[in-house]
Amino acid sequence: MRNLGIPAIVGVLLVSLWALILIVSSKQRQRLLDDSQKELAQLNSAVAQHAAGLFRDVESNLIVMDLWLQANRHIDPRTDASFVALVAELRRISKGLIDPRMVSTEGKLFYIPTPDGKPLADVSDRSYYKAQLTEGERRLHIGEPVESRVTEKWGIPISWRLKSPVSGLMMVFANIEIAQLDTLHEKMRLKPNGSIVLIRTDGIVLSRTPYEQALIGRDVKSAQGFKEEYGVKQRGSFISDGKITDGVPRIISYQRLEDYPITVLVNRGLEDVLATYERRRTIVYLAAGVLTLLALALTRAMHLSQNALQQAKEDLGLLEATDSMTGVMSRRAFLELAQRESSRALRYWRPTAVLLLDIDHFKRVNDSHGHAVGDAVLRDCAKAWKVELREQDLLGRVGGEEFCAVLPEAPLESAKQAAERLRKAVANLKFNGKSEQFSVTVSIGLTMVLEKDADFAQAMERADRALYLAKERGRDRLETVVEKEHEESAI
Numbered sequence: 001m002r003n004l005g006i007p008a009i010v011g012v013l014l015v016s017l018w019a020l021i022l023i024v025s026s027k028q029r030q031r032l033l034d035d036s037q038k039e040l041a042q043l044n045s046a047v048a049q050h051a052a053g054l055f056r057d058v059e060s061n062l063i064v065m066d067l068w069l070q071a072n073r074h075i076d077p078r079t080d081a082s083f084v085a086l087v088a089e090l091r092r093i094s095k096g097l098i099d100p101r102m103v104s105t106e107g108k109l110f111y112i113p114t115p116d117g118k119p120l121a122d123v124s125d126r127s128y129y130k131a132q133l134t135e136g137e138r139r140l141h142i143g144e145p146v147e148s149r150v151t152e153k154w155g156i157p158i159s160w161r162l163k164s165p166v167s168g169l170m171m172v173f174a175n176i177e178i179a180q181l182d183t184l185h186e187k188m189r190l191k192p193n194g195s196i197v198l199i200r201t202d203g204i205v206l207s208r209t210p211y212e213q214a215l216i217g218r219d220v221k222s223a224q225g226f227k228e229e230y231g232v233k234q235r236g237s238f239i240s241d242g243k244i245t246d247g248v249p250r251i252i253s254y255q256r257l258e259d260y261p262i263t264v265l266v267n268r269g270l271e272d273v274l275a276t277y278e279r280r281r282t283i284v285y286l287a288a289g290v291l292t293l294l295a296l297a298l299t300r301a302m303h304l305s306q307n308a309l310q311q312a313k314e315d316l317g318l319l320e321a322t323d324s325m326t327g328v329m330s331r332r333a334f335l336e337l338a339q340r341e342s343s344r345a346l347r348y349w350r351p352t353a354v355l356l357l358d359i360d361h362f363k364r365v366n367d368s369h370g371h372a373v374g375d376a377v378l379r380d381c382a383k384a385w386k387v388e389l390r391e392q393d394l395l396g397r398v399g400g401e402e403f404c405a406v407l408p409e410a411p412l413e414s415a416k417q418a419a420e421r422l423r424k425a426v427a428n429l430k431f432n433g434k435s436e437q438f439s440v441t442v443s444i445g446l447t448m449v450l451e452k453d454a455d456f457a458q459a460m461e462r463a464d465r466a467l468y469l470a471k472e473r474g475r476d477r478l479e480t481v482v483e484k485e486h487e488e489s490a491i
Contacts, residue, residue: 010299014292021288025281029274033251036273037237040190040253044235044266047188047196048255054181055158055260058098058174059140061090062160065100069166076167077102078114087112097181098174103129103159105170109150121149128157132171138163142261144204145178145217154178154216156198156206178207178216185209193248193269201261212245220244229254239270323397325375326382334396335456338406341394342456345408345449353407353415354456356445356463357385357422360475362401365440369433377431377440384425388418404460412448412482419444419478427476441476443467448482 068086069077077083087100102110107124114120123129128143143157159173185196186209198206203221220226223244229236235255242248250267257264271278321333329337338354345352359365359381366374378401385403389395394406405422407415426442445467449459462481469479 006302007299010295014295017288017291021284025284029277029281032273032277033239036251036268037253040237040251040266040268041235043188043190044253044255044264047185047266048257048264050184050188051198051262051264052257052259054097054176055140055142055257055262057094058158058176059160061094061098061100062140062158062172062174064090065172066160066162069169069172070163073164073166076117077169078110078112078117078167084113096177097184098176099155100172100174102169103171103173104168105165106168110169111150123149126157128159128173129171132159132161140260142200142206143173144200145206148175154213156181178211181207182209182211189266190268190272193250193272195245195250195265195267197265197267199263199265201256201263206262208245215245225252240267326378326397328382328386328403329394329396331396331398334394334398334404337394338396338404338460339456341406341408342449342453342459346451346453350409351411352449353410353412353418354447354449354459354463355405355407355415355419355422356398356460356467357403357405358399358443358467358471359401359426360441360443360471362440365438369431369438373431373433380429380431381426381440381442384429385422388421388425404463412446412480415446415448416478416480419446423476423478443470443475444478445470446478446480450483 065087068083072080072083075083090098090100100112102112103123104110104119107122107126107129108119109121109123110119126143126146128141128146131141131143138161141159143159145154145156147154155175155177157173157175159171161171162169181198185207189196189209196209198208199220200206203219203223203226205215205218205220208215224240225238229238229252233254233256235253237251237253240250240252242250249270251270251273252265252267254263254265256262321330322328323330328334341352344350359377362374362377365377378397382395382397382403385395385405389405390407392408394408396404398404407418410418423442423444426440430437430439445463445465447459447462447466449456453459466479466481469481470477473479
């Protein structure tokens with residue numbers, strides 16, 4: 001858990017950093033979108049007012065023409081100077097944007113003036129003409145965009161049926177030239193990717209700025225947002241994928257005109273709004289990414305260093321716990337574990353034996369054959385004892401040639417048998433001296449952990465007394481001290 005501390009802290013900090021970046025980034029993006037939508041709504045309101053005023057002017061002009069014709073039914077409007085002057089004034093006021101024309105009951109188109117009285121085209125197939133053939137309440141009809149058969153210019157025809165025919169004329173209509181409307185809207189749109197679109201409520205595109213011929217007159221009822229938004233609601237905004245136009249995602253603000261079946265759409269490119277934000281976000285992400293990589297690299301280096309230090313501590317601990325000469329436990333480690341085993345034995349009333357082993361005349365071995373041979377004697381004796389002892393038994397070197405063993409769950413008789421095996425194991429060893437092979441013997445003192453023992457040191461002291469007896473009585477033997485010094489036995 002200590003090793004995981006630093007990586008865990010760094011991980012939490014990095015997660016918090018990225019969470020903060022993502023939250024701030026998301027909020028900033030949403031703020032930009034909200035601000036853009038407000039700006040578009042304001043522009044849309046201005047465009048909608050202009051569009052409503054334009055259609056209102058067209059309607060007023062057509063009604064004025066109708067009233068004038070009804071009041072002057074005796075004249076031919078195609079050639080009458082006063083009517084021609086009236087229409088010319090209407091054109092002038094609209095700066096040529098609204099061009100009034102007339103259609104006969106048979107669908108013949110007449111411009112004003114028409115000095116020779118001959119029609120310029122047959123428009124009986126046009127929707128704006130057909131829409132006025134139905135008897136009933138007269139209404140303004142905004143037709144689908146058409147290309148003029150006379151001027152070859154695209155326009156939006158807006159027709160009005162006369163109260164009653166005059167000189168064979170059934171209706172008047174005004175053609176709004178899309179090119180001129182596009183010029184007006186071009187000054188208002190948000191560049192570079194913004195556009196202004198007029199859509200009839202049935203989904204027909206009346207105009208689009210920037211002008212794109214392929215979109216004029218197109219039915220966009222299937223476009224994203226039409227049924228959910230500007231085909232239904234009075235006003236609002238949403239983000240479009242732009243698939244039906246040029247594939248450019250846009251923020252769209254829309255508003256339906258109250259008196260006319262027209263929806264005004266004002267939009268701007270999503271990239272135009274978020275370009276600076278995207279660049280800054282990329283820089284922040286790159287910086288955060290570099291910081292993350294550096295933090296991870298540093299954490300890994302620290303983690304590896306920490307692991308190496310921990311391993312070094314463990315290795316050092318192992319060295320401290322192990323006698324480097326014989327491979328058995330060192331005195332300090334042995335006494336710690338022996339104390340724990342002694343306490344466990346007393347706690348659960350389990351028999352535990354303590355053996356103190358001393359190699360006889362070991363100084364003589366060193367003096368006669370050298371310390372290298374003496375070291376070999378120590379190693380081989382310890383190795384032989386480890387073979388004879390059980391896995392749960394403890395064995396440690398507690399002096400120069402003195403060893404101690406703790407045998408858990410071993411009654412006195414079993415401990416005596418084990419001690420005898422240890423003695424014989426040493427007696428069977430052969431060592432190469434300077435001139436000949438030789439053997440060694442071991443003296444063993446045995447005791448049991450007793451209830452009266454305050455700690456393991458008391459048991460070890462009794463084992464030491466038993467070992468003293470074994471040496472005093474001839475060595476190469478086992479002596480036992482269990483209760484008192486006079487209660488002793490020998491093998």
